[in-house]
Structure formats: structure tokens, C-alpha cells
Amino acid sequence: MDAETLQMIYLVVLMVFLGIELIGHVPSVLHTPLMSGANAIHGVVVIGSIIVMGQAESTLALILGFLAVILGTLNVVGGFVVTNRMLEMFKKRS
Amino acid sequence: MSDVLPVIYLLASISFILGLKMLGSPATARKGNLYAAAGMFVAIIGTITLYRTADGSPLHNLPLIITALIVGTTIGWMMAVRVQMTSMPEMVSFFNGMGGACAALISVIEYMHLHSHVAAGEADHPSATVGYLFAVVGGLVIGSVSFSGSIIAFGKLKEKIKDFRFSGQHFVNIFVMLVIVATSAMIIMGYWGGMQALLVVGAIALIYGVMFVLPIGGADMPVVISLLNSFTGVAAAFGGFLYGNMVMLIGGILVGSAGTLLTIVMCKAMNRSLLNVLLGSFGATAAPAAGSGAFPGTVRGITAGDAGVLLAYAKQVVIVPGYGLAVAQAQHVCHQLEHELEGRGVDVKYAIHPVAGRMPGHMNVLLAEADVPYEQLVEMEEINPEFERTDVVLVIGANDVVNPAAKTDPSSPIYGMPILDVENARQVIVLKRSMKSGYAGIENELFYRPNTTMLFGDAKASITALIAEVKAQ
Numbered sequence: 001m002d003a004e005t006l007q008m009i010y011l012v013v014l015m016v017f018l019g020i021e022l023i024g025h026v027p028s029v030l031h032t033p034l035m036s037g038a039n040a041i042h043g044v045v046v047i048g049s050i051i052v053m054g055q056a057e058s059t060l061a062l063i064l065g066f067l068a069v070i071l072g073t074l075n076v077v078g079g080f081v082v083t084n085r086m087l088e089m090f091k092k093r094s
Numbered sequence: 095m096s097d098v099l100p101v102i103y104l105l106a107s108i109s110f111i112l113g114l115k116m117l118g119s120p121a122t123a124r125k126g127n128l129y130a131a132a133g134m135f136v137a138i139i140g141t142i143t144l145y146r147t148a149d150g151s152p153l154h155n156l157p158l159i160i161t162a163l164i165v166g167t168t169i170g171w172m173m174a175v176r177v178q179m180t181s182m183p184e185m186v187s188f189f190n191g192m193g194g195a196c197a198a199l200i201s202v203i204e205y206m207h208l209h210s211h212v213a214a215g216e217a218d219h220p221s222a223t224v225g226y227l228f229a230v231v232g233g234l235v236i237g238s239v240s241f242s243g244s245i246i247a248f249g250k251l252k253e254k255i256k257d258f259r260f261s262g263q264h265f266v267n268i269f270v271m272l273v274i275v276a277t278s279a280m281i282i283m284g285y286w287g288g289m290q291a292l293l294v295v296g297a298i299a300l301i302y303g304v305m306f307v308l309p310i311g312g313a314d315m316p317v318v319i320s321l322l323n324s325f326t327g328v329a330a331a332f333g334g335f336l337y338g339n340m341v342m343l344i345g346g347i348l349v350g351s352a353g354t355l356l357t358i359v360m361c362k363a364m365n366r367s368l369l370n371v372l373l374g375s376f377g378a379t380a381a382p383a384a385g386s387g388a389f390p391g392t393v394r395g396i397t398a399g400d401a402g403v404l405l406a407y408a409k410q411v412v413i414v415p416g417y418g419l420a421v422a423q424a425q426h427v428c429h430q431l432e433h434e435l436e437g438r439g440v441d442v443k444y445a446i447h448p449v450a451g452r453m454p455g456h457m458n459v460l461l462a463e464a465d466v467p468y469e470q471l472v473e474m475e476e477i478n479p480e481f482e483r484t485d486v487v488l489v490i491g492a493n494d495v496v497n498p499a500a501k502t503d504p505s506s507p508i509y510g511m512p513i514l515d516v517e518n519a520r521q522v523i524v525l526k527r528s529m530k531s532g533y534a535g536i537e538n539e540l541f542y543r544p545n546t547t548m549l550f551g552d553a554k555a556s557i558t559a560l561i562a563e564v565k566a567q
Contacts, residue, residue: 041130051141
């Protein structure tokens with residue numbers, strides 16, 4: 001196993017623990033917005049689709065890449081906007 | 095130039111971590127979401143402008159990429175702005191599915207790319223390593239499961255898809271999963287290859303996603319969505335492995351682990367284990383069918399007039415909202431009724447069960463939309479001792495979360511789930527469309543108790559009638 005792969009595995013292990021720490025004591029009221037916010041964050045996958053589309057060699061790859069970028073963007077934008085709408089309502093009362 | 099992008103990715107990663115942390119506290123949640131969104135924006139812009147391929151050239155097809163980004167942003171934004179607060183859970187599920195599909199497509203394109211090189215005679219293409227294939231197949235399988243599973247969950251919450259079970263289903267599911275693992279391993283180890291191999295594995299993964307979610311009871315959908323959410327996180331992380339892209343890796347794994355923990359926390363709120371949810375104990379036991387009259391006592395109706403009098407002259411009223419409130423869009427009239435009662439000096443509180451509605455916190459979001467002050471929403475542990483002192487409990491479209499069978503009947507599928515002890519109140523008025531059973535599909539003994547009366551009808555219409563009656567007093 002090369003050094004770069006090993007480094008990534010270290011990162012994965014640390015992130016697993018960090019993720020658990022971050023969610024430790026969240027009140028149940030915030031479970032839905034939290035799930036929705038996390039949902040938007042994994043939309044980071046759109047970056048992969050941009051990279052793959054930018055290097056597409058065939059028309060089919062380009063079409064699939066185009067579709068992937070649209071779907072990934074839907075995940076990111078929809079996710080953040082929905083989360084913001086939910087949290088906006090929580091803010092109003094204070 | 096090449097040094098700038100990693101720094102941008104680092105900043106974006108920090109924004110995700112901070113954002114997730116801040117989402118965990120009511121005071122900072124909104125800002126946390128905006129931080130993460132800003133980080134994502136910067137990461138996307140950075141990728142478009144600064145990314146260099148292995149041979150040092152910038153990304154091609156930029157106009158098309160930007161077009162796709164604009165199309166996705168427009169559709170996503172419109173959907174997110176237009177969706178009713180009541181259908182928030184299915185919206186989250188839908189967006190989650192899109193992320194999964196995106197991850198799966200990346201794998202397909204990457205593999206296609208690799209395959210064309212192999213077909214061209216470059217059999218020892220440098221990227222065809224075990225690690226590379228692992229990331230490609232992993233992203234494809236998990237992304238596909240997440241996509242088809244999320245779409246089924248979406249359909250179930252919309253009540254367009256019904257639960258579907260057959261005997262031995264769990265064994266079939268386990269078998270399909272083993273087939274996926276075996277075929278994936280064959281591709282990764284290089285024993286099986288070609289485009290058709292990858293597509294077969296992808297198709298089986300899609301089928302698995304459907305079969306995995308179909309038998310799970312509707313009441314457990316939030317747990318499933320949360321789990322699929324963490325799946326998509328892992329699928330995104332596979333993409334990060336593929337490109338050695340740190341921000342994808344960090345964002346994906348963070349969501350994967352946080353999402354898994356959130357799933358477990360949700361299960362705990364229902365006093366069940368994750369395994370129990372996945373194997374689907376709901377509906378597995380034969381519960382008395384709705385309306386079979388298996389309980390002593392009779393169901394008694396009440397008119398809006400009588401209910402209005404009871405409410406108007408009560409000292410303390412507790413409202414228990416459920417999914418029926420959401421379906422009827424009755425949150426605003428509910429707040430009006432509460433306002434009317436408070437004007438008469440009645441003490442009104444809302445009892446919020448942790449899994450009321452279709453998602454934890456679903457009722458909080460709805461009532462917040464109707465401007466109900468936060469202090470009036472009381473969580474289960476705090477409100478339960480108060481029911482003894484409560485004159486009237488108004489159950490609006492909630493069923494399973496007030497079913498005493500959870501405490502008394504070990505054979506009930508919801509046995510052990512903590513519930514709201516509404517039966518301790520002097521009078522319980524249940525607003526319900528019909529005697530149909532709740533989401534768990536079981537009969538509720540509460541409706542047969544001597545201190546319970548039923549006000550049948552659409553929640554919004556019933557509450558509007560109650561407001562008029564209270565005003566008339």
C-alpha cells in the first residue's frame with residue numbers, strides 16, 4: 001500500500017470519530033434539519049461529476065456526466081435550501 | 095496555481111465540519127448550514143476554474159458543465175422553495191437519491207473510460223489497480239442502493255407505494271447482498287470485467303435498494319432515510335478515493351459516520367434497535383384489525399359543540415399533534431385555536447413525541463411555521479407527569495404515539511416504545527378522519543376508554559368548527 005492511500009485511510013478513521021463526536025448530543029428537535037444538512041453536504045459528490053465530465057472522451061460519457069452534474073447539483077442546492085427553510089422557522093420565534 | 099485548489103478544498107472541509115457542528119445546536123444551526131453551503135460553493139467554483147488533469151490541462155466542456163450546474167441549481171432551488179413543510183421528509187429522501195445516482199454515474203463513466211483504454215490494447219493501463227476498481231465498484235454499488243432505496247422511501251412517504259412483504263424476504267435480501275459482494279469482488283480482483291459486468295452489478299444493486307426498503311414499515315421511514323443518507327455519504331467518499339480528492343473524502347465520510355450515529359439515536363428515541371427496524375418487526379405480529387372491536391368498551395363520538403364547551407372551560411389543555419395535522423395542513427388553525435383558548439385564560443401546551451409525524455422534529459418544524467412559540471412545545475419526558483393535572487387532551491391526527499398498548503401489551507408491535515400518557519388526563523378528545531388504524535397498522539385501545547371521545551372529520555375542518563364553538567361560549 002502506497003503512502004497516499006495509507007494517508008487517506010488515516011483520514012477516514014479520523015473523520016469517522018469526528019463525525020460521531022459532532023452528532024453526540026443533538027436535541028431531537030434538530031434531527032430533521034441535521035439530517036437534511038448532512039444530506040446537502042454529501043452533495044460534495046458533484047465535484048467528482050464535474051471532474052469526470054471535464055475529462056469525458058466520448059459523447060455517451062459527456063451525456064452521462066451532464067446528467068450526473070445536474071443530479072449532484074440538485075442534491076447540493078435542494079439540500080441546503082430546504083435545510084435553510086426549516087431552520088428559518090426555528091429562528092422566527094426567538 | 096496548483097497549490098491554490100488544495101487550500102480551497104481544505105477551507106471547504108473546515109466549513110463542513112464547522113457547519114455540521116453548528117447544526118447541532120438551535121442557536122447556531124442556521125449559520126452552520128450557511129457556512130457549509132458557502133464552503134460547497136467555493137469548492138465547486140475552485141474545481142471548475144483551477145482543476146488540472148493528470149497531463150496538466152484544465153477541464154474541458156466547461157460551457158456544458160456550467161449549463162448543467164445552472165439547470166441543477168434552478169430545479170433544486172424551485173423544488174426546495176415550493177415544497178410544503180409537511181412533505182419535507184420525502185423531499186430530503188429525493189435529494190438524497192439524486193446524490194446517490196450522481197455517485198453511481200461517476201463510477202459508470204470512470205469505468206467506461208478505463209474500459210475504452212483496455213479495449214484499445216493498453217491492458218496495463220496505470221489506473222487499473224485494485225484500489226481504483228474498489229473505489230469505482232464501491233461508489234457504484236452504494237450509490238445505486240442509495241438511489242433506488244431513496245426513491246422507494248420517497249414513494250412510501252407519499253403513500254404511493256405500499257409495504258410489500260413475503261415470507262423468507264430477509265433471506266432473499268441477504269442472498270442478493272451476497273451476490274453483490276461476490277460479483278463486486280470478482281470485478282475488483284480482475285476475474286470479471288467489461289462494461290456488461292459493471293452494469294450487471296449496478297442493476298443488482300438497484301434491485302437490492304428496492305428490496306431493502308420495500309418491507310420496512312412506513313413509520314420507520316425516517317430511520318431508513320437517515321441510513322440511506324449515510325450511505326450516500328460513503329458513496330461520495332469512494333469518489334474522493336477515486337480522485338484523491340480530500341474534500342469529497344472528508345465530506346462523504348463525515349456524513350457517513352454522523353448519519354449512522356443519527357440513525358442509531360433515532361432508533362433509540364423509539365426504544366428499538368437498528369436491526370429491529372431493518373428486519374421490520376412492524377406488522378409482523380398479528381394485531382387486531384382496525385374496527386374489529388377487540389377491546390372492551392365502545393367508541394363514543396362527540397360533537398364540535400360539546401368539545402368546544404369542554405375546551406373553553408378547561409384550566410389546562412394539552413394538544414398532541416401527529417401526522418394527521420400535517421396532512422390536513424391544520425397547523426395554522428391549530429395555532430388559532432390555541433390563541434383563542436389562551437384568550438380565555440386556558441393554559442395550552444403542545445406535547446411533542448420524539449417520532450410524531452414522519453420524521454423526528456417534524457411537528458416542531460410545522461408548528462414553528464405557524465408561529466407557535468418554542469416554549470409551548472413540551473417534550474415527552476417533561477409533559478408525561480403533567481397529564482394527571484390536565485383537563486382536556488386534544489389529540490390531532492396522532493395515533494401510535496398515544497397507544498397504551500406500547501406499555502401494556504407485550505404482543506403489540508410497538509410494545510416498549512415510550513408514548514405520551516394521555517389516558518391519565520380527565521378527558522381525551524381525538525380528532526381523526528375515521529377509525530382507520532395508524533401508520534403502524536394496529537388498533538388503538540385508547541379510543542375505547544371511558545374518558546375518550548372521538549371527533550371525526552378532517553383535522554382542519556374540525557379545528558375550525560372548534561374555534562367557532564369556543565368563540566360562541
